[in-house]
Amino acid sequence: MYGFLSKLKIPIAILFISAIYFIAGKIGLVLAFVHPSVSVVWLPTGIAIATLLLLGRKLWPAIFIGAFLVNITNEGSLLTTLGIATGNTLEAFIAVWLIERFANGRNCLDRPQDLFRFVLFAGIISTAVSALCGVFSLTLTGFASWENFRPLFFTWWLGDMGGAIIVAPLIISWFNKRTLNLKITHVMEIFLVFLLLFLVSLVIFGGFSTVSNGNYSVEFLVLPYLLWCAFRFNKRETATALFLLSEIAIWGTLNGFGPFAKGASVNASLFLLQAYMNTLAVTILMLAAAVIQQRQAEESAQKSEDRYRTLVDTSPDAIVVMDLQTKITMVNKQAVNMVELNSPSDILGKDAFAFIAKEDHERTRENLAKLARVKRLTGVEYTIVRRDGSRFIASTSASLLNDKKGNPQGIIVVVRDVTREKELDRMKDEFITVASHELRTPMTAVKGYLSMLLNGKYGVVNEPLRKPLVTVAMATERLIELVNDILSVSRIETKRLKMTLSVFPLRSVVEDIVLSLKPIIHEKHVALSDQIDKDVSVQADPQKLGQILTNLIGNALKFTDTGEIVLHSEEKGERMIIFVSDTGVGISCINQERLFRKFQQVSSQQAGRPAGTGLGLYISREYAKAMGGDVWVVASEEGKGSTFALSLPKSGTRLAFDVRQRLVMQMSNASLVDEQTAKHPSS
Amino acid sequence: MNSILLVEDDLTLAIMYQDQLQLDGFDVSLAHDGEEGLQKAISKKPSLILLDIAMPKMDGMSMLTELRKDAWGQNVPVIILTIMDPNERMLQQVMELKPAYYLFKANSTPQDVSDKIKEVLSLSENPQPAS
Numbered sequence: 001m002y003g004f005l006s007k008l009k010i011p012i013a014i015l016f017i018s019a020i021y022f023i024a025g026k027i028g029l030v031l032a033f034v035h036p037s038v039s040v041v042w043l044p045t046g047i048a049i050a051t052l053l054l055l056g057r058k059l060w061p062a063i064f065i066g067a068f069l070v071n072i073t074n075e076g077s078l079l080t081t082l083g084i085a086t087g088n089t090l091e092a093f094i095a096v097w098l099i100e101r102f103a104n105g106r107n108c109l110d111r112p113q114d115l116f117r118f119v120l121f122a123g124i125i126s127t128a129v130s131a132l133c134g135v136f137s138l139t140l141t142g143f144a145s146w147e148n149f150r151p152l153f154f155t156w157w158l159g160d161m162g163g164a165i166i167v168a169p170l171i172i173s174w175f176n177k178r179t180l181n182l183k184i185t186h187v188m189e190i191f192l193v194f195l196l197l198f199l200v201s202l203v204i205f206g207g208f209s210t211v212s213n214g215n216y217s218v219e220f221l222v223l224p225y226l227l228w229c230a231f232r233f234n235k236r237e238t239a240t241a242l243f244l245l246s247e248i249a250i251w252g253t254l255n256g257f258g259p260f261a262k263g264a265s266v267n268a269s270l271f272l273l274q275a276y277m278n279t280l281a282v283t284i285l286m287l288a289a290a291v292i293q294q295r296q297a298e299e300s301a302q303k304s305e306d307r308y309r310t311l312v313d314t315s316p317d318a319i320v321v322m323d324l325q326t327k328i329t330m331v332n333k334q335a336v337n338m339v340e341l342n343s344p345s346d347i348l349g350k351d352a353f354a355f356i357a358k359e360d361h362e363r364t365r366e367n368l369a370k371l372a373r374v375k376r377l378t379g380v381e382y383t384i385v386r387r388d389g390s391r392f393i394a395s396t397s398a399s400l401l402n403d404k405k406g407n408p409q410g411i412i413v414v415v416r417d418v419t420r421e422k423e424l425d426r427m428k429d430e431f432i433t434v435a436s437h438e439l440r441t442p443m444t445a446v447k448g449y450l451s452m453l454l455n456g457k458y459g460v461v462n463e464p465l466r467k468p469l470v471t472v473a474m475a476t477e478r479l480i481e482l483v484n485d486i487l488s489v490s491r492i493e494t495k496r497l498k499m500t501l502s503v504f505p506l507r508s509v510v511e512d513i514v515l516s517l518k519p520i521i522h523e524k525h526v527a528l529s530d531q532i533d534k535d536v537s538v539q540a541d542p543q544k545l546g547q548i549l550t551n552l553i554g555n556a557l558k559f560t561d562t563g564e565i566v567l568h569s570e571e572k573g574e575r576m577i578i579f580v581s582d583t584g585v586g587i588s589c590i591n592q593e594r595l596f597r598k599f600q601q602v603s604s605q606q607a608g609r610p611a612g613t614g615l616g617l618y619i620s621r622e623y624a625k626a627m628g629g630d631v632w633v634v635a636s637e638e639g640k641g642s643t644f645a646l647s648l649p650k651s652g653t654r655l656a657f658d659v660r661q662r663l664v665m666q667m668s669n670a671s672l673v674d675e676q677t678a679k680h681p682s683s
Numbered sequence: 684m685n686s687i688l689l690v691e692d693d694l695t696l697a698i699m700y701q702d703q704l705q706l707d708g709f710d711v712s713l714a715h716d717g718e719e720g721l722q723k724a725i726s727k728k729p730s731l732i733l734l735d736i737a738m739p740k741m742d743g744m745s746m747l748t749e750l751r752k753d754a755w756g757q758n759v760p761v762i763i764l765t766i767m768d769p770n771e772r773m774l775q776q777v778m779e780l781k782p783a784y785y786l787f788k789a790n791s792t793p794q795d796v797s798d799k800i801k802e803v804l805s806l807s808e809n810p811q812p813a814s
Contacts, residue, residue, distance in 0.1 A: 448700075451793065452793055
């Protein structure tokens with residue numbers, strides 16, 4: 001009906017509402033005993049407030065028209081009627097404006113604090129305005145005497161109050177959107193409580209028992225049923241029960257029954273009844289609102305708990321909470337699945353060590369002690385044992401759970417099965433290994449045969465033939481270099497780079513490299529001055545350091561035609577820096593960083609120079625970084641030469657220690673694949 | 684004449700090394716996998732074994748491990764000829780099996796290989812007095 005009303009065009013809605021108001025007003029005036037225009041039971045107030053609250057204050061003309069028609073057809077002049085209608089309209093308008101502004105609008109029944117304001121605005125303030133307007137209109141136009149002002153005012157006020165407190169909540173609660181609970185047990189319970197309330201009301205107010213006419217305060221016997229409504233059902237049922245009780249009580253009192261039918265007049269009896277009903281209604285509605293609020297708080301807490309639970313259960317990782325003695329106190333579904341058990345109860349209460357492989361126990365204890373210090377440990381791998389004894393590798397992340405004071409109460413561990421990742425890593429390794437094998441084998445054959453041809457193993461090679469054969473041999477060398485570099489790049493990019501760090505004086509590597517380059521140095525007529533302090537010990541992978549130095553010095557040789565190449569070193573903090581300076585072609589600023597990207601070479605100046613793969617500096621830098629150092633251009637000027645630098649951690653420094661720790665972590669997480677992986681599938 | 688057993692599964696490479704060695708005057712016999720290699724080594728007792736690592740059926744490491752258990756095999760000079768980058772663990776295993784040389788195919792020409800063989804054989808024929 002609410003939806004239907006809201007869709008009506010405003011004039012039709014006004015017509016419809018004023019008609020309802022008119023009918024309700026006429027019924028109300030039947031109970032006008034103290035004055036033909038003043039009734040102690042005035043339902044239209046509730047209808048007016050509820051209508052403007054639900055459908056909008058713009059419908060106020062409906063109230064005015066309704067009130068006007070009720071009174072114009074009653075006794076009194078046009079002026080009186082206009083005054084009363086204005087009062088009635090103002091009443092609803094003021095009540096709704098205040099409720100909307102201060103009492104949460106149409107949800108004013110949901111919280112005790114809003115309901116309290118509703119009673120204050122709609123029940124007390126606005127109704128007083130209407131009563132004042134009405135009674136003044138009657139008195140000023142001579143339809144009532146000034147001596148009667150007070151009783152008339154209070155009767156009017158109380159009558160409107162009843163309408164506001166009992167009828168408005170009824171309408172608001174029914175037309176405010178809320179789904180009905182149609183569960184059979186619920187409906188039966190409502191039916192039962194309403195039946196009991198109906199019977200008890202009849203007994204108390206309907207004169208069906210002598211008890212209703214005795215001098216007893218039996219009116220309080222309805223309380224349990226109203227409380228039942230407030231605690232078990234919603235405000236809608238509670239408001240309905242109050243309305244039902246109110247109607248029976250009015251009917252009984254009018255017929256001279258019940259505890260309130262002892263007044264000096266019918267009006268006095270109704271006055272007492274209204275006072276009782278209004279107090280009861282406010283109390284019970286307040287209670288209902290408190291119950292609703294409590295229920296909503298519980299529901300929202302439950303929802304939040306459910307959401308959290310769903311989140312935890314849908315996690316692809318196992319989540320395990322344990323106390324400080326490693327007894328498991330909570331797990332999610334994934335944890336249960338991971339160890340192939342049936343339900344959380346199979347895990348709860350057990351010691352977490354029961355699921356960790358024996359060989360990892362010592363390390364686990366060490367990590368627990370460490371966790372107490374660092375609060376959080378991530379990326380630690382353990383072997384987890386399933387119910388059937390099978391095992392898998394899990395990567396874990398553990399945090400301390402603290403209470404409000406910050407004292408540790410337990411440990412939360414997120415466990416991820418990394419079997420698949422391990423398998424992928426193994427496959428990456430295998431790919432690189434197989435690719436190395438398959439690419440290098442034919443190239444070795446080409447290179448080998450070429451060298452045998454050139455050595456005259458297959459007969460004398462005449463001069464015209466020798467030249468192209470030498471070219472092929474050089475191209476083959478380049479191809480081998482390229483394949484080696486590409487394999488290095490793929491190791492770097494798949495994070496399968498393996499470093500074997502050791503501590504050694506620079507001498508052991510630098511001297512070898514310089515010696516191996518001697519023939520080229522000699523050929524190029526370039527001087528090489530080696531001023532490196534070779535007694536300083538560094539921490540590096542000697543083989544990789546050799547590759548970097550070969551690359552840097554090789555590049556210097558490649559791009560220098562006259563002058564010299566100088567190698568020198570400098571200690572800087574925790575690092576040892578090796579400089580390779582040349583007097584070669586130099587590199588423009590734009591090209592300096594570009595050189596460290598893959599397949600980048602300074603092409604314009606390369607005419608006539610031996611081609612490289614364009615990967616050397618990229619690989620050198622990545623190798624250096626993996627060892628805790630770097631490779632960079634210190635200075636370079638076109639036509640004047642370049643200086644490249646390589647930094648490495650000095651042995652015994654904090655930096656060296658950190659790099660080693662990092663590498664150990666990576667290595668322990670990586671599987672080693674040896675040559676056997678490259679076995680031919682066919683045999 | 685010095686006899687060489689070449690254990691190499693790649694036929695192209697096997698013929699290449701065989702060519703070089705035969706031209707250098709060695710008596711070369713071929714085996715295509717570790718199993719055949721082990722069998723021929725025990726039966727033919729060559730002066731030196733040139734051994735590949737990655738091979739079907741039985742790889743070079745396993746063959747060498749088995750060979751070193753044999754009374755004759757424990758002292759025969761072996762040159763490992765591999766295409767792979769070594770890793771630390773593998774190098775350790777290899778060293779325990781006492782190869783005379785560990786050569787990378789891509790870095791060594793057939794002539795280099797032949798030179799190493801000559802060097803090893805001249806050493807094993809005229810062992811240097813321990814110092």
